[in-house]
Amino acid sequence: MQHDIALTLRRPVFRIMKLQVPRAAVIALVSLAIFALLLLAAGKDPLQAYRDTAVYVFGNGYGFSELLVRMTPLLLTAVAVSLPARMGLINVGGEGQFYMGAWLATGGALMFPDLPAWLLLPLMTVLGFAGGALWALLPGVLRAVRLVNETISTLLLNYVAPLIVSYFIFGPWRSSESASYPESPAFSDAARLPSFAGTRVHVGLIFGLAGLALYSFVLGHTRWGLRMRAIGGNAEASLRLGIPVPGTIVAVMSIAGGVAGIAGMAEVSAIQGRLVAGLSPGYGFMGFLVAWLAGGSAIGIVIMAFLFAVISSIGDILQITQGVPYSVVNVLMAVILFIVLGQRRAGS
Amino acid sequence: MITPFATAILTSSILSGTSLLYATLGELVGERAGIVNLGVEGVMLIGAATGFAAASATGDPYLGVIAAGLAGTAVNLMFGFVVISRRANQLAAGLTLMFFGFGASALIGRPFVGEIVTGLPRLIGGFDALVWLAVPTACLLWFLLFRTRWGLGLRAVGEDPAVAFASGRRPEWLRYQALSIGGALGGIGGAHLSLALTLSWDEGMTAGRGFIAIALVIFARWNPLWAVPGALVFGAAEALQLQLQARGADVSPFVMTMIPYLLTLLILVFWGWNRRSAAPAALGRGFFGVE
Helix, strand or coil: CHHHHHHHHHCCCCCCCCCCHHHHHHHHHHHHHHHHHHHHHCCCCHHHHHHHHHHHHHCCHHHHHHHHHHHHHHHHHHHHHHHHHCCCCCCCCHHHHHHHHHHHHHHHHHHCCCCCHHHHHHHHHHHHHHHHHHHHHHHHHHHHCCCCCHHHHHHHHHHHHHHHHHHHHHCCCCCCCCCCCCECCCCCHHHCCCECCCCCCECHHHHHHHHHHHHHHHHHHCHHHHHHHHHHHCHHHHHHCCCCHHHHHHHHHHHHHHHHHHHHHHHHHHHHCCCECCCCCCHHHHHHHHHHHHCCCHHHHHHHHHHHHHHHHHHHHHHHHHCCCHHHHHHHHHHHHHHHHHHCCCCC | CHHHHHHHHHHHHHHHHHHHHHHHHHHHHHHHCCCCCCCHHHHHHHHHHHHHHHHHHHCCHHHHHHHHHHHHHHHHHHHHHHHHHCCCCHHHHHHHHHHHHHHHHHHHHHHHECCCCCCCCECHHHCEHHHHHHHHHHHHHHHHHHHCHHHHHHHHHHHCHHHHHHCCCCHHHHHHHHHHHHHHHHHHHHHHHHHHHCCCECCCCCCCHHHHHHHHHHHCCCCHHHHHHHHHHHHHHHHHHHHHHHCCCCCCHHHHHHHHHHHHHHHHHHHCCCHHHHCCCCCCCCCCCCC
């Protein structure tokens, strides 16, 4: 079962890059049509929502820049899934790791508000990484000593991390200015990641692209990548060859968690400017889907993250203009995945 | 002081354990047939939303429970088509089902946000019918799985579908049956939350109980009877938290809400040693036919 998904993620399942573009377009259209029928059944106007989304997203530069804002965390959370997948590990804990990265980075921002930006931002990035890494360390260790499957442990920890964040913003870090809405005090200017030219597109996007480049370089051109692929292929044989399998599992899980943690850090630092509850509209989970559909390829991740940013905008538009809860857009994501899953006969 | 507290805890753990027990039993049947369904969370949410909607529309909570069971079966069959007939990866398909459940339940439940429904009537001892039926359901399932030819076939499919096929069973058909039962139980488990505990619909109200149920199946070592004490322990963890909060204990509610998840993890760690021996051998594997 471990082995299966390792193969699945390694192989470009959804070969959008190769001769499959028409098929991908058909899948997207069919999914949008099915989703539209469901919305119609619920008495909503899906065509209007699609039109509104297209106008909002592609109608002007700002709307398009918002897509990049949404893509940013997805790139990182997708790497957090793809990296361990290379060795047959399933990290579904991106959501929790995202929150913990944001949490620890906030700790840094609140503790050292007077540091200059050139010192504070790197510190927060390291703390964000550490927060996510800590959250993936436990599942990594439990998996390495073969006690608990990492799928279930990372899933469970997703429910704990937001509670830690809530504990802090309702308690020790509660801002005195906002009595009604619990949130941390605003960060100092030095703790804000810079954005580009009047948009909300921020340095996190560079983190994301650099993360992807590093991911594909490490996997393709270094001995660590080779080692990870060896473990994914046959853990038993790798162990006999002298590869430290348990140590690699722990290290890779932690690094993956750290990458998701950086996504959380970038989100609080650049977008929110303070720690809030409900920081993520499911970036960690979406990252899993992005990684799965991209089949582990770095370019595939960029394309899929873009697609999911569009889908997520449909969710926003539905919520704003038609009063449909944002999470309904999960149906659209699920339909796409079901179609892709149902299309191919795995193992053949 | 102690006695009423203990009674309150016990009553409350039975109430919160019930939905968990149904969901656990549902996951267990599927896993016995060799299918891991990570989407129970989604199935429970759809059950909770559909049950609530049906109960609110008809005014009859029992119709709500039936609707929830049917909805659970329907979505589980969709999952079944992908993993059984199309032999897709079960983990990916399960997570997809979870997403589907998040979204679909939000859509179904949307018109009913803020509404209060007439819950399942409390019968003898202050417990509703679903509570009274929970343990008999576990026993019935145990009987079906371990004392009937049907159950033998189902378990054989979970251990080795090829051998089961060779001995005249139909692995795919049996797996569909197992998922139908599992979906109904998962949906009913969700409905118990919205129709007996909260009496209201709230987006994402199952809060990870589906994943706790998956862990409970491991805890129960794939035996329906062992699922009963397991569900009770988790019900107690939740009950203790609610009771302490109600009594104004000086612990953050957020810290207490973490307890069930951490307890699940802890139990999995202690169970980690020998769980492999009890798991159905073909768990997670598709049946590729005997060509």
